[in-house]
Amino acid sequence: MERPPSAAAWHAGVMEPQQLCLRVAEELRFFLPPRHRYADVHVPYDGTSSLGHVVESAGVPLPEVGGLRVAGRPVAPSHRPASGDTVEVLPVPRPQPLPFSPPRFLLDVHLGTLARRLRLVGLDTTYHNDRDDDVLVEEANAERRILLTRDRGLLRRRPLWAGAHVRGTRPDEQFHDVLGRFAPPLAPWTRCTACNGPLEHVGKGEVERRLEEGTRATYDAFARCLDCDRLYWPGAHHDRLTAIVAAAQRTVAEAGARSVDRM
Template sequence: MDSANVRIEVDAELWHFLAPGARGRELSVPADETTTLGHVIESVGVPLPEVGRIEVDGRAVTADERAAPGTLVRVLPVARPQPVPIDPPRFLLDVHLGTLARRLRLVGVDTAYDNDLDDDTLVEIANAERRILLTRDRGLLRRRSLWLGAHVRNANPDDQLDEVLGRFAPPLAPWTRCTACNAPLVAAEKSEVEALLEPGTRRTYDVFARCSSCDRVYWRGAHHRRLQQIVERATRVVGAVGV
């Protein structure tokens, strides 16, 4: 191995970000006295927001430290649950995560989402509102201006929800947020919303909630059982984290 290179060991939990041929072995990356460890780590494919600890020859260091040739760098994942500087954690999701956004709102997690935001705007909003940016785009996580983000690895919405809840363990408050716009729900008398209901709904249901912002009306309709299953699964996931 070239003595001018930095040796890197990536924890198995982060192999997802490596090329298949790079998984499970020590990597060698060219470096000089101007190269930071953050640059070295991202050069092999691991976004820095996914890294919880960096060790050089056994000691903890920061990503800004220079990468001395010949040293061994160990790259470790974030803790579960991940400590974050906002309590409770709140999120902003990229354009590819609309279903996940609705499910996070269903279980009461403060979740901003708009399917018409470009990358620059996503970063601006995440920074201004101190929201954790959830994205499937690894390149977006490499933006130095982004205050905090996380990569969503799974493609299936059920698995995505498990992944986010297991990583951040936010407190849940099911049935308290509008799944369309994220605003709080308030109880509504049937007489207050009757004009907005279809005839069959008026005849069948008596308990309603209404969005405090967009006025969307909610009731326990035909899809309630499936939604209840999502809520119960989410509760189990957060409970298993052991916060």
């Protein structure tokens, strides 16, 4: 009968368990369990898993990782490290380089207000309140849209083409986060906030029969959605929406300036 290794053998390194040290950037530590957020993370390693798998198992979704380094050398998520390696886990740069511009977005079911605000500033944004995770991933991949979500598990879906975790719980925070991360070119007042369709300006005479008496007497500038035929005019909420647009333009300009400073 085979005898178990002695304690001396363990201390001599004969049966030393394999480990990796993850040095996670401060911006990404909120993804980690609370006990791991204030120091390097030592995780067991089976010797065969990819580094990307190890990082995601620790809690950090790969779409949030801007780079991995071992011994100061950049490595791919497919890299298989050696036991004892220290791995630097870096955040995505802000603004994040995009494969095409302007970006197209798909939002999960919990981000309806954010969807309307992104459309307000002219960003192509698809949103449904009745899609399950599998359908969202399929749609994002088929239409080459960046999936925005606060669901970390959704970001770890292996087939997902591109995704991003939305920081913040309030719509203002989420809006600022997405614009600061991607610094997309804005085209305010060009999309329907209800359906994402393009807007066209129309003369008052073309839509007058559809207007209530007070609206017809007060406003002269109108736009119509080419997809759902919804009408828009600068009504009672216009000042608030104008302030949202102005704040969005400032956020994108500041993000663009940071990008220039890094060059």
